[in-house]
Amino acid sequence: MSGINDKLRNLPKTDEIIQREELASEIAGSSREIVLEAVRGAVDELRQSILAGEDAEIEMESILQAVKSRIRRLERRNLRRVINGTGIILHTNLGRARLNPRIAAAIAEAAENFSNLEYDLDRGQRGSRHQHISALAARITGAEDAMVVNNNAAAVALCLSALAQDREVVVSRGELVEIGGAFRVPEIMEQSGAFLKEVGTTNKTKLSDYENAIGENTGALLKVHTSNYRIIGFTEEAALSDMAELGHRRGLPVLYDMGSGLLLNLREYGVDEPTVQEGLAAGADVVMFSGDKLLGGPQAGIVVGKKEYIERMKKHPMARMVRSDKLTLAGLEETFRIYLDREKAMKEIPVLEMISADRKELKEKALRLLALIEGRMGGCRAELVEECSQIGGGSAPMLDLPTFALAFSPEVMTVDQLEKRLRDHEIPIIARISRDRLLLDVRTIGEKEFSVIAKAMLAIFPQI
Structure with a gap:
């Protein structure tokens, strides 16, 4: 016990450590609070090791290294850049859509300066934040009007609250999906104040099911695109166009929660997802979708459709609770501007560029990465393999994209x-493991990130 007490007494004081010349550069670049926390943490860790009876030696050099490591860790941001080597294009855990530099620059400009967020420059008086997106989004989608909220779940809740509060909303049982984080569409719908009226069965819902469910208290018909799963086999669902005809005949709005928000037809690349324009053309009165999925913009919930319904949503009290900030609006406006030119969008929206990447180009890209490390690592074998990427983000769940x-x-x-x-x-660097091998899929890795990967691999496996 006396040995333990002697070691504890010999632990260096905080000021003694801080005054060491070896820490001068770290202290100069950090706040005093972070330095103190790092020093106290390093000393306390050593103290706990001594009390636990471990063979812990009190060496100033090792203490200083521990302090430096802690300072670097404390200075590091929690929300950090990562390299996505998983091959999942819209990886929810990694922030979904990667933004074009033009979009990022628009967000930065809005952040660094004052803006006309709610100021009408033409009239010199208060304006609406909706004015920055409404006309542009309506032009691209073919809708009468549009608005933006902070995510698609909020869009659904606002829509139902504004158009069907205290009334029934008819929806198929086969479309009551669960989205990320264990949030379920029925629960989100119920928070809106609307009453859910389920029809049909898990695998079959007919148009007659919707028609038979319509009563005096029916407020709307809702179709939910099952973008994150597929039911196959003995199935049937009512077409959106048939639901629209029924709803209009009975004087009810038809709402379409399509989730993924695709604006361009990507079927030539195997992506059999409906577009927003197709939803509107089929007769949906309101279409709701995400900004950070197949659209390729910042996180947002976008609502397009009939002007009378969008106006009711804009004036609803909940609209203020779920409104988007200036950064989202700036990024989303620039995203839509890129879509004014289809060919440009395919090249400049990273999500679309990754989906449409040519197989030959992917192979050549993988070979360029391999050339940076091949023959320079010791204790690790690297080889080019054919694999499959996924879109992710609850989109096209059955689709595998051939990749390298x-x-x-x-x-x-x-x-x-x-x-x-x-x-x-x-x-x-975030990778995936398959068949006892670590895989880095080049579909989701940028060329500028190759040097980072090469540096990391050569540091882990220096050539012997």
Whole structure:
């Protein structure tokens, strides 16, 4: 016990550590609070090791290294850039849509300056934040009007609250989906003040089911696009166009929660998802979709459709609760402007560019990454392999996109250990593991990120 007490008494004081010349550069670039926290944390960790009876030596050099490591960790942002090597284009955990630099620049400009967010420059008086998006989104989609809220769940809740509060909304049982984070469409709908009226069965819902459910208290018909799963086999669903004809005949608005928000037909690339324009052409009165999925913009909920219904939503009290900020609106406006030219959108919207990437180009891209590390690593084999990418983000769940990846087979550590080492890199590299190999899919990796990956791999596996 006396040995433990002696070690505890010999622990260096906080001021003694801070005054060390070896810490001068770290202290100069950090706040005093962070330095103090790092020093106290390093000393306390050593103290706990001594109390636990571990063979802990009090060495100033190791203490200083621990302090430096803690300072770097405390200075690091929680929300950080990562490299997406998973091949999942719209990876919800990694922030979904990657933005075009033009979009990012528009967001930065809005952040750094005052703006006419709610000021009408022509009239010199208060304006509406909706004016920046409404006409542009309506022009591109063919709708009468449009508005933006903070996400698609909010769009659905606002729509139902404004158009069907205290009334029944008829929806198919087969479309009561659960979205990310265990949030369920029925629960979101119920928060709006509308009453859910389920019709049909899990696998079959006919137009007659909707018609038979319409009563005196019916407020709307709702169709939900099942973008994150598919029911196959003995199935049937009512076409949106038939639902629209029924709703209009009975004087009811037909609402379409399509989720993914595709604006361009991508069927030539195997993406069999409906477009917003197709939903409107089929007769939907209101279409709701996300901004950060197939649209390729910032997170938002976008509502397009008949002007009379959109105006009711804009004036509803909930609209203020779920309104978008200036940064989202700036990014979304620039996103829509890119869509004014279809060919430009296919090249400049990263989501669309990744989906439409040519197989030959992907192979050449993978070979360029391989050339940076091949023959320069020790204790790890790297090879080019054919794999499959996914769109992700609850879109096109049955679609596999042929791709190329680098497969790493480490010999001096496990694949799980390699995955963690890459995840712990200064710029975290997120990979996937398949058949005891670590895979980096080049479809979701930018050319500018190759040097980061090469540096990380060569640091982990220096050539012997």
